[in-house]
Amino acid sequence: MEHTEGQPANKAFTEDCTKVLNAVSDALYAIGGKWKLMIIIAMARGNNRFTDLQKQVTGISARVLSSELKELEMNGFIVRTVTAGYPVTIEYQLHPYSHTLEKVVGAMTEWGMQHREKIRSERSSNL
Amino acid sequence: MEHTEGQPANKAFTEDCTKVLNAVSDALYAIGGKWKLMIIIAMARGNNRFTDLQKQVTGISARVLSSELKELEMNGFIVRTVTAGYPVTIEYQLHPYSHTLEKVVGAMTEWGMQHREKIRSERSSNL
DNA sequence: CGGCATCCAAATAGATACTG
């Protein structure tokens, strides 16, 4: 966040800005929205069944979970496996590519925790 | 992503998972959505005026930009300043708190760039 | 268990015009 105050951004700066914005925009397209990251996190923690995921990811409905899982599968983040048996067992596994998200998840987790703490302390101090 | 395969997650693991999910959920509540991070990035790069932001953040409408700026202000990420003059000048500045997002932005930028590259190379290889 | 179909309500967003 290094920029000479006041001036309108210069060309090079604007181009760099555009690159960053494009990258973040791409990221948001793939993993944006309320649920995708949460589902990936829950799966990384051993929730591999539809019902388990629905329990762990608070507030998600079956319909939405179903459609999110499909998108995640289409985009190569997870793999859906059907195992024969009685009844058949359906499991979702993280594709190795999902692990590339670790830094993003880590950064958001850390920030989210300190943000929650900040909000909490603000509320308790002025009420 | 260390977890004994197959078993349903145990209690401690589930609790940890819930903590992480809560944190990420809080983060998404504050900075989720298509635009908030993009606006913060554009501002960090020297776009401090309404019109500049609208130009830099491709695809955002005046109405949406206006409401996003209000939310960002309410949540303490930015400050709106009115300077007397003819006409008055309105500027948006990042509040120092926004800088705590640097790691998140950095991680998303990096991931978004490599993701874009992956998509691009996939497309060119099977068409 | 792991969903899909349907219906309906609500949130979101685009277009356009207008204002101090």
Place this chain on the structure above:
DNA sequence: CAGTATCTATTTGGATGCCG
């Protein structure tokens, strides 16, 4: 310049019931 107002179109999501 920095927005607001209005209206409409589209997306999204919850609830419910059903199915193999």
